[in-house]
Amino acid sequence: MGFQTPQYRIATLLEWAGSGKLQLPDFQREYRWSDDRIRELLVTILRGHPMGVIMLLQSGNERVRFKPKTVTGVESATREPDYLLLDGQQRVTSMYQALTGDGVVTTVDAKNKRLTRRYFLDVVKATGDSQDQDEAVRSLPADGVKLENFGRDVELDVSSVEKQYEHGLMPLTELFGANPMGWLLGYMNADPTQMAVRAELLTRFSQQVVTQVSAYEIPAIELDSSTTKEAVATVFEKVNTGGLPLDTFELLTATFAGDPGYFAAHGEDFRLGEDWKLVQDVLARHPVLGEFSRLDYLGAVSLLASRARRLSHAGDGRAPAVTARRIDILRLELEEFLTWAPQVREALEWVARFYSSQHIHTSYDVPYRTQTIPLAVLRVVLDHQIDIVTVRQRIRQWYWCGVLGELYGSTTETRFARDTEQVPDWALAAMDGRAVDDPVTVKDAGLFESRLVSLRTRGSAAYKGFYALLMSGGPKDWMYDQEIGQASYLDLQIDIHHVFPRDWCLKNEIEPDLRESIVNKTPLAKKTNIFLRGESPARYLPRLEAKTGLDSEALDATLRGHLVDPSLLRAADFHAFFEARRNALIALAESAMGKAVFRDIRRDTAGALHGDEEPAAYEAEEYDADEDSAEDVETVLAELGEPTAEGSTEG
16 A cells, blocks of 8 residues: 655645546445534635645555545536545535535534525635634525524625625635636725725735635645555544544445446446345344344354355465454455355344244343354354254354353454354264364353352343343243243243342342342243332242232242242242252253353351452442332232332332
8 A cells, every 4th residue: 555645725626526536435424514614614724724634545446446426516427536535525525515616505503403504705804813714704594695583684685796795795606716806806896985995905815815725735645546445444444533433334335336247247336235224124023133233244244255265275275264354344245245145134034033042032132242143154054954953952052152151242253253163063063973172162161150149230141141041941920820931021021030129138138249149030020020029038929829829839830940949938048049049040051051160159157158259349230120110010019909019119
């Protein structure tokens, strides 16, 4: 990549924009500057102050053919651009619209209300001091008529050239036009009584304004035609601090739209945005995938495309890496995308079903959004073999190792690549008994039993994981004779609630770490949770039996489905309950991960729990399902024929 740093006069850039010699790459967002920013830019030019650097990319690079689009306001430009404007779109577009043609700019005010404006220069104030020059640039309605008194009275009218002369307001399009002196001479001659004064003003204006503005230069960084897509993305991201970050999807959109082979074959450009709409149709059918993003989609395609490249070079020492890094996504060829993207879309349907089978029913409950990427990739690579019993068991093991081992929170691109390379053969080996090393994700996964104490909020992937696993045995809600599954999850408003209610724990001085731990939580219907109130289990269990008509044996069986020892709950023995359920959750995790949990909890002589990890300070959940509104509580209790609860209503 080479570059130079020329400086260009405003007139040159305006001419280039108007002719199409200078255009925008299609990934640039639409023009969106406000009226205030446009006026400030014009004042900057009037004062001769620097406005900052623009960045240009020479066209003619066959490896980087971005689809161009003209600057907003340019009606037509049939030629291919010589330069693409990478940084400076808002400034160049503002200047082009305000200083050429009719000078009418469609913009917004400070409240983001749409309006059309024209900009004028007070010829008297333009030759004054800095304060005068700031006031010299006037933003007026497009028709040149400024109203007051709720639109009933005319405050200022410069809708005709004669009225412009009268008020000494010069359209800025005249200043940057071919003959600014023509307007100035008309202004001088418009009032014979003021001709001498205006002639002297014209001399000053010509020297201080016309000469300075015509000589005003904007510094540029001009990248040559050897610059790669990756360099464009990196440079743009670093210099475009005043705008929105460059989106990889948008950059690839422009690259694909400029693919000459596709255009030659189909007679139109490929639109990546239209392809993404097909993915959105899938996401709409499966709300559990609601957080899956455009970049996730490209990452999955990149993993598959780079895997195919690697396999094609197997054994020749030139095999490229499997990758989902941003810089490598930008290397995707359109042909590769068209091969793998439809398969990723189809795989997402399978991923949604997989999540449902693991009792993950909403996007809020997905432990790691990012793990959807390798899940989709594995479905493409393994095809229908992924649903063979032994293969699926290994996929499930890999998934829960990632979740409970909390491995997808950072540096995910490297892990994605390893999963793509290692998991398929390991999973298939389950069918024929081949000895294949465990994937790194399975090897890396480790869970300490003390972690269960510190899992207290949904901010943790492992917390969400245990919540889903608690539903894996088909437990029933305590009050409703319905198994907690996909069909009942939304109908019953299932969420995770305390077993020993918070109010009871506070009254009995249960440590916050234990009280809020996942060990003391279980999935229950909203109405069931409200029914429990904040009472001791020794009191709310008999009430449940009376309400439901269940005998103790039947209710105990339901409790065991939640990995709860009924006898310890009925005795309200929190610490014995906590230890027994912690061991039950450890067994649940070991079954899911296919490996042992590290036992690091011990009790001191006083019976207090200790672990090798320092317990984190307690933080309240961003949203606690146990915090039901008073109105909800009143409504539910009335439906259940229960008296109004006093004090806290959480369960």
